[in-house]
Amino acid sequence: MNETGIYEARGLCKRYGRKMALNGVTFSVQPGKLVGLLGPNGSGKTTLLKISAGLLTANGGMVLIDGNEPGICTKRVTSYLPDRMALATEMRAADAVSLYADFYADFDAVKAHAMLADLHIEAQDRIGAMSKGTQEKMQLCLTMSRAAKLYLLDEPLGGVDPAAREYILHTILRNYSEDAALVLSTHLIGDIEKALDEVIFLKEGTVLQQVGVDALREETGRSVDEYFREVYKC
Numbered sequence: 001m002n003e004t005g006i007y008e009a010r011g012l013c014k015r016y017g018r019k020m021a022l023n024g025v026t027f028s029v030q031p032g033k034l035v036g037l038l039g040p041n042g043s044g045k046t047t048l049l050k051i052s053a054g055l056l057t058a059n060g061g062m063v064l065i066d067g068n069e070p071g072i073c074t075k076r077v078t079s080y081l082p083d084r085m086a087l088a089t090e091m092r093a094a095d096a097v098s099l100y101a102d103f104y105a106d107f108d109a110v111k112a113h114a115m116l117a118d119l120h121i122e123a124q125d126r127i128g129a130m131s132k133g134t135q136e137k138m139q140l141c142l143t144m145s146r147a148a149k150l151y152l153l154d155e156p157l158g159g160v161d162p163a164a165r166e167y168i169l170h171t172i173l174r175n176y177s178e179d180a181a182l183v184l185s186t187h188l189i190g191d192i193e194k195a196l197d198e199v200i201f202l203k204e205g206t207v208l209q210q211v212g213v214d215a216l217r218e219e220t221g222r223s224v225d226e227y228f229r230e231v232y233k234c
């Protein structure tokens, strides 16, 4: 069995001023796994994903994606959904699809248009006129229409209504290669835990635990959601 992680962090540290946002984060994600990155507000999820996407520089340790540190090489194989809207508001949905098609060799415009149609987003809809939740769905469709080796999704379900959430969960699960890995941060654990293979629990910039979801349920007799509430009780 190939134990090389498609996505690894080794002793990763990130400081903002005097604040240690990440303090020795280490984990390994194998190809084909769907992994939840879980932790309370401020635990370092977005910081970790931004470093992995090449948007922030670490102060120590490293991230490896397919064996390489974040850079041009890893951006080719990583499809990243940021925590905020990154598309120009004056663009229409079809323009955004064309932009991604120009930018990413692995982008499938036919798949993107099909997902948008399923979510009732018209090609002519202007991004600035879409609701926040619809903008999020739009961006997720674009992100998931790449044939990447690694998908990094920062809170993909946050503003999305429960009915669309169902579709998105199935879209996420259906629409990428079996060899790819997907890591997503979320607070909506109950909605997503059935889809997850593993979870990585972050607390104050460190990894509390990386564990298989089935193993966690068996060992604790609790759902991931229940376990999370217990571990992070205020």
Ligand SMILES: Nc1ncnc2c1ncn2[C@@H]1O[C@H](COP(=O)(O)OP(=O)(O)OP(=O)(O)O)[C@@H](O)[C@H]1O
Pocket: 016, 019, 020, 021, 039, 040, 041, 042, 043, 044, 045, 046, 047, 048
């Ligand atoms: N630009 C910044 N400048 C200073 N501190 C920051 C900055 N960005 C994040 N932090 C701090 O780093 C820590 C980790 O933040 P991060 O956004 O990574 O957490 P998170 O787990 O994604 O939180 P949430 O669940 O609320 O989205 C927090 O203490 C946060 O206040």
